[in-house]
Amino acid sequence: MNEITLLWEFGPDAPAAQPSALSAARAQLLAEIDGSSAPRRTVRRYGVGIAAAAIVTSGLLAVQLVGGGTHRGASAEAATILGQAAAAAAHLPTAAPGQYYYTRRMIETATGVPCLPPDKNGNTPAFSILVSRTETQWLPASDSGSARMKTDPGPAHFLSASDAATAEHNCPDVLARYGQVGAETSERIVQAPIAQLPGAGPFQRHDAASLAMWPRDPRKLVALLLDSHGAGRGAPAEALVNATDLYGDGASIPADLRSAIFKAMALIPGIAVVDEDVTSDGRQGVGFAVVDSQGERTEVVIDPSTGLVISVVRTDSKTGAVYLRLTEHYGIADSLRSVPTKQY
Amino acid sequence: VTTLHPPPAPPSDDELIRRSMSEPEHFAELFDKYAGDIHRYLARRVGDAADDLVSETFLAAFRQRSSYRSVHEHARPWLYGIATNLLRRHARTEQRRYRALARSHDAGEWERFFEDEAAERLDATALRAPLAAALADLAKPDRDVLLLFAWAQLGYQEIAEALTIPVGTVRSRLNRSRRLMRTALAGHDLTIEETS
Numbered sequence: 135m136n137e138i139t140l141l142w143e144f145g146p147d148a149p150a151a152q153p154s155a156l157s158a159a160r161a162q163l164l165a166e167i168d169g170s171s172a173p174r175r176t177v178r179r180y181g182v183g184i185a186a187a188a189i190v191t192s193g194l195l196a197v198q199l200v201g202g203g204t205h206r207g208a209s210a211e212a213a214t215i216l217g218q219a220a221a222a223a224a225h226l227p228t229a230a231p232g233q234y235y236y237t238r239r240m241i242e243t244a245t246g247v248p249c250l251p252p253d254k255n256g257n258t259p260a261f262s263i264l265v266s267r268t269e270t271q272w273l274p275a276s277d278s279g280s281a282r283m284k285t286d287p288g289p290a291h292f293l294s295a296s297d298a299a300t301a302e303h304n305c306p307d308v309l310a311r312y313g314q315v316g317a318e319t320s321e322r323i324v325q326a327p328i329a330q331l332p333g334a335g336p337f338q339r340h341d342a343a344s345l346a347m348w349p350r351d352p353r354k355l356v357a358l359l360l361d362s363h364g365a366g367r368g369a370p371a372e373a374l375v376n377a378t379d380l381y382g383d384g385a386s387i388p389a390d391l392r393s394a395i396f397k398a399m400a401l402i403p404g405i406a407v408v409d410e411d412v413t414s415d416g417r418q419g420v421g422f423a424v425v426d427s428q429g430e431r432t433e434v435v436i437d438p439s440t441g442l443v444i445s446v447v448r449t450d451s452k453t454g455a456v457y458l459r460l461t462e463h464y465g466i467a468d469s470l471r472s473v474p475t476k477q478y
Numbered sequence: 479v480t481t482l483h484p485p486p487a488p489p490s491d492d493e494l495i496r497r498s499m500s501e502p503e504h505f506a507e508l509f510d511k512y513a514g515d516i517h518r519y520l521a522r523r524v525g526d527a528a529d530d531l532v533s534e535t536f537l538a539a540f541r542q543r544s545s546y547r548s549v550h551e552h553a554r555p556w557l558y559g560i561a562t563n564l565l566r567r568h569a570r571t572e573q574r575r576y577r578a579l580a581r582s583h584d585a586g587e588w589e590r591f592f593e594d595e596a597a598e599r600l601d602a603t604a605l606r607a608p609l610a611a612a613l614a615d616l617a618k619p620d621r622d623v624l625l626l627f628a629w630a631q632l633g634y635q636e637i638a639e640a641l642t643i644p645v646g647t648v649r650s651r652l653n654r655s656r657r658l659m660r661t662a663l664a665g666h667d668l669t670i671e672e673t674s
Contacts, residue, residue, distance in 0.1 A: 137656055137659040137660055137663060138627065138628045138656070140605055140609060140663070141609060141624075141625075141628040141629070141659070142628055142629065144605050144606050144609055145522060145606075145609055145610075145613070145628070145629070146522050146523075146525075146575065146576065146579050146606075146610060146613075147522070148517075148518045148519075148521035148522040148528075151513075151514060151517040151518065151521070151528075151529075151532075152529070155517070155528075155529040155532070156513055156514070156517065156532070158529075158533065159509070159513060159529070159532050159533035159536065160506070160509055160510075160513070162533050162537060163505070163506060163509055163533070163536045163537060163540060164506060166537055166540055166541075167502040167503055167505060167506065167540065247510075247511075248511065251554075251631070307514075
């Protein structure tokens with residue numbers, strides 16, 4: 135036993151990392167990421183980046199196409215549905231001063247986890263897990279006031295028995311760490327103008343004055359959405375992402391702008407419309423999908439009865455593997471601590 | 479879920495950092511890969527202060543990512559280098575921690591030895607105090623190299639990259655620190671191999 139081995143085995147003990155400590159550190163990093171000035175993409179709004187591994191489509195996680203077809207451009211039927219959605223959006227209740235726009239997102243991300251460091255033969259086994267969480271926000275109806283943001287972790291579990299065996303055999307330490315990451319609820323209340331809240335960007339977090347400036351003419355709006363495509367995925371894919379970012383705060387977006395966003399989405403070159411789409415939690419809607427230059431397909435599902443975005447799914451267009459899936463619910467809360475009884 | 483499938487090869491750290499330039503969210507994957515290891519390394523050196531330091535490490539790394547250059551496929555040396563640099567502000571805390579550990583083991587371990595029937599464990603545990611004392615006595619640059627080697631398990635080239643010093647300097651600092659450690663432990667009844 136030499137001094138290096140002695141140091142490893144009998145040097146000062148390391149207090150085990152508390153889940154809350156790693157969660158807090160991770161949250162700070164994500165806040166920094168959210169606040170960075172690089173071009174924004176929808177996925178960042180939902181926290182964790184798309185991870186290395188994908189879930190192979192097994193019917194469990196893929197958005198199912200029920201009855202309707204997928205085709206390029208807005209069909210007459212889809213146009214009708216969009217018209218209905220736009221009309222419905224105009225009738226959604228709006229929050230009064232002192233109330234809050236409530237949004238709850240259930241998010242699932244597939245993550246590939248390498249067993250590092252490599253073993254003595256230089257091999258790096260990997261396993262895949264599914265991580266879920268719920269992000270809830272309360273945005274004030276007025277342009278100033280407190281906003282509340284809360285993240286509740288969901289279970290992280292293996293995608294398969296093979297993944298479980300790989301992890302338990304090759305890297306139980308890594309496995310234990312993944313069981314801890316994100317295991318704590320995080321919550322913060324931010325007092326700042328809406329435009330300065332975490333997640334603000336060119337298409338996100340607008341106050342009333344800013345929202346009033348966005349064009350309601352779908353052709354002018356789609357031109358703006360297509361004009362910002364800095365992430366290198368191609369203008370149509372970025373435009374869809376920009377549209378969902380602009381839409382990101384849901385019910386707080388004025389109905390006429392929401393309607394214009396729908397119509398602008400239908401004008402994005404190469405967009406496919408799924409006339410009848412079903413989300414993972416069983417709600418029906420109409421989907422808009424674009425495949426980017428890297429083969430990643432983003433699909434946004436809108437509920438025609440409310441005009442709200444109810445789901446976003448990102449998949450590998452070739453294999454059907456799902457990278458991310460989320461569903462959203464909206465409502466109007468009377469306080470920062472209350473949960474609306476009526477949700478959409 | 480029982481579907482079996484081969485997981486796709488994960489992207490390299492270089493690739494993740496490159497992607498994070500246009501899609502910053504990818505940087506969170508580096509956190510998930512390394513935060514636990516970095517925390518353990520920091521915790522062995524400064525105890526509870528590791529909680530804040532691990533956060534500072536990844537925030538600094540994220541802000542510096544445009545200058546990231548690695549000759550390796552993984553970002554471990556780079557991250558350990560940032561963490562080690564941040565430890566400079568905690569040098570006194572670290573030294574106090576080692577000295578306190580040396581005192582506590584001196585005072586308490588012998589009582590437990592009488593309850594422990596395992597003689598080997600007795601001998602090894604008895605080394606905790608001189609180990610901690612020897613670490614406290616090392617110069618900070620030597621200690622950085624030694625602990626990156628022993629606890630972070632980086633190689634010579636990786637330590638050189640982490641600390642941006644020549645490999646020859648790594649060798650000389652490591653040789654010196656190991657020699658001092660051996661000297662400090664020499665009076666204790668445990669075989670110490672001579673190592674180059």
